[in-house]
Amino acid sequence: MNTFEKIKKIAAPGIVEKAEDGRLVLNMxxxxxxxxxxxxxxxxxNGERIEDSDVEIGYLHRGFEKTCENINYNQVxxxxxxxxxxxxxxxxxxYALAVEKLMGVDIPERAKYLRVIMSEISRITDHLTCIGxxxxxxxxxxxxxxxxxAREALYKLGDSVAGGRITPNYTRIGGVSRDLPEGFEDEVxxxxxxxxxxxxDSEKLLSRNRIFYDRLRNTGKITxxxxxxxxxxxxLLRACGVPYxxxxxxxxxxxxxxxxxxxxxxxxxxxxxxxxxxxxxKQSMSIVKQALKQIxxxxxxxxxxxxxxxxxxDVYGNIEALIAxxxxxxxxxxxPAGEVYxxxxxxxxxxxxxxxxxGTHKPWRVRVRPPCFPLTSALSRMIKGGYVADIIATFGQLxxxxxxxxx
Amino acid sequence: xxxxxxxxxxxxxxxxxxxNSAGQDYVLIKSEDxxxxxxxxxxxxxxxxxxxxxxxxxxxxxxxxxxxxxxMAYQFYSFNNxxxxxxxxxxxxSSPSVASLASLWLSADWYEREVYDMYxxxxxxxxxLRRILMYEEFQGHPLRKDxxxxxxxxxxxxxx
Numbered sequence: 001m002n003t004f005e006k007i008k009k010i011a012a013p014g015i016v017e018k019a020e021d022g023r024l025v026l027n028m029x030x031x032x033x034x035x036x037x038x039x040x041x042x043x044x045x046n047g048e049r050i051e052d053s054d055v056e057i058g059y060l061h062r063g064f065e066k067t068c069e070n071i072n073y074n075q076v077x078x079x080x081x082x083x084x085x086x087x088x089x090x091x092x093x094x095y096a097l098a099v100e101k102l103m104g105v106d107i108p109e110r111a112k113y114l115r116v117i118m119s120e121i122s123r124i125t126d127h128l129t130c131i132g133x134x135x136x137x138x139x140x141x142x143x144x145x146x147x148x149x150a151r152e153a154l155y156k157l158g159d160s161v162a163g164g165r166i167t168p169n170y171t172r173i174g175g176v177s178r179d180l181p182e183g184f185e186d187e188v189x190x191x192x193x194x195x196x197x198x199x200x201d202s203e204k205l206l207s208r209n210r211i212f213y214d215r216l217r218n219t220g221k222i223t224x225x226x227x228x229x230x231x232x233x234x235x236l237l238r239a240c241g242v243p244y245x246x247x248x249x250x251x252x253x254x255x256x257x258x259x260x261x262x263x264x265x266x267x268x269x270x271x272x273x274x275x276x277x278x279x280x281x282k283q284s285m286s287i288v289k290q291a292l293k294q295i296x297x298x299x300x301x302x303x304x305x306x307x308x309x310x311x312x313x314d315v316y317g318n319i320e321a322l323i324a325x326x327x328x329x330x331x332x333x334x335x336p337a338g339e340v341y342x343x344x345x346x347x348x349x350x351x352x353x354x355x356x357x358x359g360t361h362k363p364w365r366v367r368v369r370p371p372c373f374p375l376t377s378a379l380s381r382m383i384k385g386g387y388v389a390d391i392i393a394t395f396g397q398l399x400x401x402x403x404x405x406x407x
Numbered sequence: 408x409x410x411x412x413x414x415x416x417x418x419x420x421x422x423x424x425x426x427n428s429a430g431q432d433y434v435l436i437k438s439e440d441x442x443x444x445x446x447x448x449x450x451x452x453x454x455x456x457x458x459x460x461x462x463x464x465x466x467x468x469x470x471x472x473x474x475x476x477x478x479m480a481y482q483f484y485s486f487n488n489x490x491x492x493x494x495x496x497x498x499x500x501s502s503p504s505v506a507s508l509a510s511l512w513l514s515a516d517w518y519e520r521e522v523y524d525m526y527x528x529x530x531x532x533x534x535x536l537r538r539i540l541m542y543e544e545f546q547g548h549p550l551r552k553d554x555x556x557x558x559x560x561x562x563x564x565x566x567x
Contacts, residue, residue: 057539057540058538058539058540058541058542061540061541063549065525065550066549066550066554066556070556101429101430102429104429226513228455228456229512229513229514230512230513230514231456231457231458231512231514233458242486244486249486249489250489337469337470338428338429339428339429339431339433339480340428340429340431341431341459341482341491341493343458350458352458352459352482354459354461354480354482356463358468358469359469360469364463364468365463365464367459367461367463367480369458369459369482373517373518373521374514374517374518376517377513377514377516377517378513378514381513406540
């Protein structure tokens with residue numbers, strides 16, 4: 001009998017049971033505030049130490065991939081908002097880029113910059129949520145309010161651009177849905193000054209705080225080799241000393257035109273992950289500022305009638321545009337038969353879309369490579385040998401997002 | 408010399424086809440040689456990341472001539488060479504089984520469990536193959552093309 005069978009047999013009917021040999025078997029979650037409501041861990045404890053564990057997921061599975069096979073390409077975009085719901089713009093962008101690559105279409109320069117700006121704002125909100133929630137779970141409630149306050153300022157920016165705080169549905173195949181509103185640059189400045197203030201305060205409260213430091217330092221450790229074997233990407237991999245970032249290594253959109261750094265740490269523990277995220281927020285702010293300086297004026301979507309919807313005045317003014325409007329609304333774009341894998345750097349790491357097309361207006365297969373799936377698969381490994389209390393710190397820094405984990 | 412060319416010269420017998428789609432190359436290999444080739448990619452060519460692993464059900468795919476129903480797709484990435492390779496492996500409907508890579512990459516454990524859950528593909532040599540997203544009593548495999556979009560499941564008996 002494997003460990004899981006053993007644990008489950010004992011633990012499923014009750015919450016806490018004693019195993020025959022005196023070890024304690026404990027069900028942690030899914031209705032546990034620190035497990036974010038959707039992950040359950042079967043723990044075998046020897047005193048306070050974790051001897052073995054099994055992580056159970058599946059409580060938020062919504063059949064995203066199955067749904068995608070039954071709708072057209074543009075209809076998938078609102079569903080991608082709900083993958084990683086704290087950085088929805090990155091999902092929109094990743095999916096749109098994959099389909100555009102499959103179709104072989106390019107998008108106007110301005111749209112590329114818009115996608116970069118919104119992606120980086122999203123990355124900041126992602127990291128803020130992670131650090132804020134993690135700090136709250138470790139007892140630093142004030143920090144949570146500071147960071148969520150900053151996040152709200154950024155959500156409002158997203159709202160003003162796309163019309164939705166956390167479900168922006170911003171990209172379209174061939175471009176983006178709207179241009180920046182008037183005075184956006186000033187709003188960004190204001191939001192960033194709130195962010196800088198809140199972040200500085202939080203940093204002072206957290207970084208050298210004895211409780212926070214002691215609970216993150218040397219907990220949830222993983223070696224570089226293991227991290228690679230577990231297909232780690234994003235902040236967790238960089239905290240192990242591997243400077244892998246899709247934005248640098250395979251630049252998409254216009255990331256090769258900005259000056260930014262990839263922070264790395266060498267320890268591979270929770271504190272390194274916190275430091276990496278903190279620095280990444282600052283780097284993302286710098287990218288947004290640079291992008292706003294460089295952004296050219298012009299179109300925000302590909303003018304090809306096979307790709308994106310024509311302007312309303314054309315729809316009412318000429319027959320080709322009317323037909324294109326009709327065809328695109330009812331059927332949507334039709335990529336040629338084939339397949340593509342396109343990675344972008346999400347908040348948690350490499351977010352990849354593997355799309356197979358049969359040449360019709362519905363995708364044959366949409367596979368998402370969710371960055372936190374491999375991370376969560378290593379949770380058992382990271383908490384092994386530690387204390388029960390360390391699970392909270394490790395799970396928080398893992399930044400498991402149910403929407404993308406289970407799709 | 409690209410990784411695909413190296414595979415071609417080292418394993419001429421194992422490769423069924425080499426294709427290109429949207430500017431990305433892929434290699435279709437014989438199912439029985441998967442582990443050998445994956446090991447070669449990892450140790451000799453420096454593809455240390457198994458980025459993704461999934462399956463595609465081609466039942467009813469328009470204009471398809473190949474006989475096998477499923478195809479596994481493995482995305483490998485080499486950080487040092489900044490190179491990606493996609494391996495594809497045919498899987499027959501009659502015996503949906505393929506070798507497990509869990510002994511080479513720790514991440515393959517959960518990836519393969521998901522494919523097993525969603526497509527019913529068996530991975531020989533997997534240490535702990537069971538459902539991951541659906542519950543144990545779930546009947547069928549939801550991402551197969553013949554599983555209905557709004558399929559209903561029988562009720563699970565209550566505990567006595």
